[in-house]
Amino acid sequence: MNTHKIPNFWQALLCFGGILTIIVAGVIAFNINIHVLLIVSIIWTCFHSYSLGYKFKEIKQLMSDGISNGLGAAYVFILIGVVVAAFLESGTIASIVYYSLDLIHPAVFLPAGLLLCSFMSVSVGTLMGTVATAGVILIGIGAAMGVPLPIVAGMVIAGASFGDKMSPVSDTTNLAAISAGTDLYTHIKSMLYTTVPTYIICLILFTFIGFQYSADALATNDIQLFQEAIKNNYVVSVWGFVPVIVLFGLSLKKIPAEPAMMAASSVAILMAVFQQGHDILGILASLQDGYKAETGHPGLDTLVNRGGIQSMMRTFSLALFAMALGGLLDKVGILTSMLQGILKHLKSVISLLFATMLTGIVSSIATGQSYISIVLTSQLFRKKFEDMGLKRRMLSRTVEESTTLITPLMPWSLGGAFYSGVMGVAVVDYLPWAFLNYLNFIVALIIASLGLAIFRKEPEKEAV
Numbered sequence: 001m002n003t004h005k006i007p008n009f010w011q012a013l014l015c016f017g018g019i020l021t022i023i024v025a026g027v028i029a030f031n032i033n034i035h036v037l038l039i040v041s042i043i044w045t046c047f048h049s050y051s052l053g054y055k056f057k058e059i060k061q062l063m064s065d066g067i068s069n070g071l072g073a074a075y076v077f078i079l080i081g082v083v084v085a086a087f088l089e090s091g092t093i094a095s096i097v098y099y100s101l102d103l104i105h106p107a108v109f110l111p112a113g114l115l116l117c118s119f120m121s122v123s124v125g126t127l128m129g130t131v132a133t134a135g136v137i138l139i140g141i142g143a144a145m146g147v148p149l150p151i152v153a154g155m156v157i158a159g160a161s162f163g164d165k166m167s168p169v170s171d172t173t174n175l176a177a178i179s180a181g182t183d184l185y186t187h188i189k190s191m192l193y194t195t196v197p198t199y200i201i202c203l204i205l206f207t208f209i210g211f212q213y214s215a216d217a218l219a220t221n222d223i224q225l226f227q228e229a230i231k232n233n234y235v236v237s238v239w240g241f242v243p244v245i246v247l248f249g250l251s252l253k254k255i256p257a258e259p260a261m262m263a264a265s266s267v268a269i270l271m272a273v274f275q276q277g278h279d280i281l282g283i284l285a286s287l288q289d290g291y292k293a294e295t296g297h298p299g300l301d302t303l304v305n306r307g308g309i310q311s312m313m314r315t316f317s318l319a320l321f322a323m324a325l326g327g328l329l330d331k332v333g334i335l336t337s338m339l340q341g342i343l344k345h346l347k348s349v350i351s352l353l354f355a356t357m358l359t360g361i362v363s364s365i366a367t368g369q370s371y372i373s374i375v376l377t378s379q380l381f382r383k384k385f386e387d388m389g390l391k392r393r394m395l396s397r398t399v400e401e402s403t404t405l406i407t408p409l410m411p412w413s414l415g416g417a418f419y420s421g422v423m424g425v426a427v428v429d430y431l432p433w434a435f436l437n438y439l440n441f442i443v444a445l446i447i448a449s450l451g452l453a454i455f456r457k458e459p460e461k462e463a464v
């Protein structure tokens with residue numbers, strides 16, 4: 001006999017509000033590790049579930065069900081670490097940076113920097129890695145040119161966020177697709193309709209702003225020193241682009257992410273052996289623990305010393321905790337009871353998109369984490385999107401536009417603290433110049449209000 005109670009609005013609000021309080025207070029006031037806070041949040045939710053008549057075995061099963069829905073991410077998370085390490089071993093990333101730095105001409109510093117950060121972030125799928133490498137270089141160059149550092153930092157965040165959002169090897173991109181129940185490349189393709197127009201606007205804005213600042217020839221010294229360090233440690237060649245071409249070529253052919261990543265990594269490993277002259281045993285070790293090198297240049301060391309399977313374990317474990325918590329909140333009825341009053345008033349596509357984005361933004365602001373926000377927002381609105389006949393790619397796109405791009409703009413988030421520390425610019429100072437991060441969801445709403453890029457389910461077809 002089913003003795004489970006349905007939580008009323010106030011209990012649901014108490015439970016969810018408690019979770020937000022635990023996470024926000026823990027991160028901001030006490031600087032507690034987010035993993036620990038998630039465990040505490042799970043325990044808090046378990047007490048509420050128990051009060052509703054759920055037994056321990058049932059609670060455990062609900063959490064397991066939440067995790068099982070995202071287990072496909074395990075393969076992708078592992079392969080992201082492998083791809084990054086293989087690309088470093090092969091000199092692919094070094095070659096990309098070397099040739100891309102030629103674009104940094106003083107007259108077009110800001111738009112070229114935006115393109116460089118975007119290309120790097122798309123290639124390696126990491127916002128933090130791009131900011132810590134290209135961002136540091138561009139901050140130094142911008143300072144020599146006399147460009148205000150908040151503008152440079154905003155440009156770096158915008159460019160790196162574009163790649164982190166659109167890359168098939170980005171953890172947030174994969175998590176958004178998995179949480180919404182859609183295919184990775186279908187998700188990325190759907191984001192092109194809103195992200196590319198926003199990116200063009202950003203490119204125009206940074207080009208216009210860049211014309212206002214004069215160039216200083218001394219700024220090219222930093223670029224030359226970095227390029228010389230790359231050439232002294234790697235065989236730089238256009239062949240270094242081959243693994244990236246393989247990865248994106250297979251992606252365009254709609255090959256699943258896992259075999260595409262494995263193929264690109266295999267090509268990179270062969271190049272590491274035959275072009276860079278690296279030992280195969282050392283290469284295999286770096287796939288596990290990350291690539292390690294002492295190049296003699298601090299900026300280059302920051303660029304290349306990363307990757308590997310172990311580098312992704314923190315992200316993976318965080319995603320598992322978030323999915324367990326999300327599964328429990330969903331199945332017990334906490335999320336439904338809390339939002340049912342709002343959901344029943346959502347009659348149009350625009351109102352649904354706006355409510356989803358607002359929820360994603362609020363949860364990102366409250367938790368300071370895009371991973372949690374992606375999973376929770378997807379679970380909150382997934383059924384409503386299906387009921388209104390919208391394909392799952394609409395949900396994944398809307399969720400990522402309101403979560404992945406928002407967290408770099410919050411000083412209390414792990415990302416915000418990292419970016420401001422690395423670049424030496426406060427979040428509140430670079431925030432106005434990170435155009436992509438807050439214009440994207442506005443552009444998305446405008447495009448949808450015009451009836452464009454709205455994907456509806458077709459009868460008897462897969463609604464991805």
